[in-house]
Amino acid sequence: MPPVKFSFCVSCGYRQAYEQFAQILREKYPGIEVVGENYAPGLARGLAAQLLSFAKIALIICIIMGRDPFPSLGLQTPRFFQWMANNKMSASIMIFLFSNAIEGMLQSTGAFEIYLENERIWSKLESGRVPSPPELFEAIDSQITLRGPSKVFF
Numbered sequence: 001m002p003p004v005k006f007s008f009c010v011s012c013g014y015r016q017a018y019e020q021f022a023q024i025l026r027e028k029y030p031g032i033e034v035v036g037e038n039y040a041p042g043l044a045r046g047l048a049a050q051l052l053s054f055a056k057i058a059l060i061i062c063i064i065m066g067r068d069p070f071p072s073l074g075l076q077t078p079r080f081f082q083w084m085a086n087n088k089m090s091a092s093i094m095i096f097l098f099s100n101a102i103e104g105m106l107q108s109t110g111a112f113e114i115y116l117e118n119e120r121i122w123s124k125l126e127s128g129r130v131p132s133p134p135e136l137f138e139a140i141d142s143q144i145t146l147r148g149p150s151k152v153f154f
Helices: 015-028 043-065 079-086 088-107 133-147
Strands: 004-008 034-038 112-116 119-123
Touching (some): 015 034, 015 112, 015 133, 079 088, 112 133, 119 133
Parallel strands (some): 004 034
Antiparallel strands (some): 004 112
16 A cells, blocks of 8 residues: 655644544554654745744843843844843743744644645645544545556555
8 A cells, every 4th residue: 555644734733633643544554654744834934933043042142141242233232132131031031932932833834734655635734624534534545446456555
């Protein structure tokens, strides 16, 4: 039988759904290969999330160490940075939590895509929902029927 591949949004919490589907598929189709992987965000969103992560760490280090980067850039220190320097712990926690929320939004795709070999048989991005197990079985069985018995390996 051809392998079934799941591409899902890890940050959306779809790993558990993948694991449940993998178990159900292995019970219904013994010997089937089931593979799961993260559905990566687009290049721009992934780079933006990574850049934000580096900026977050650099800003927190500057605040904790008491470094003011603005004069070295030829800029006047903004009042919000002065507040952060005076409230290091609160500012660091606020920056950490706020930037993590934005990073999560940038990395979240909402995807739960299912492929039989290289053929997509279900797309949450298109349908707006995760399939029920009977819908997944029907999609797999119909693809197997279309391919014919010569392409099915048990």
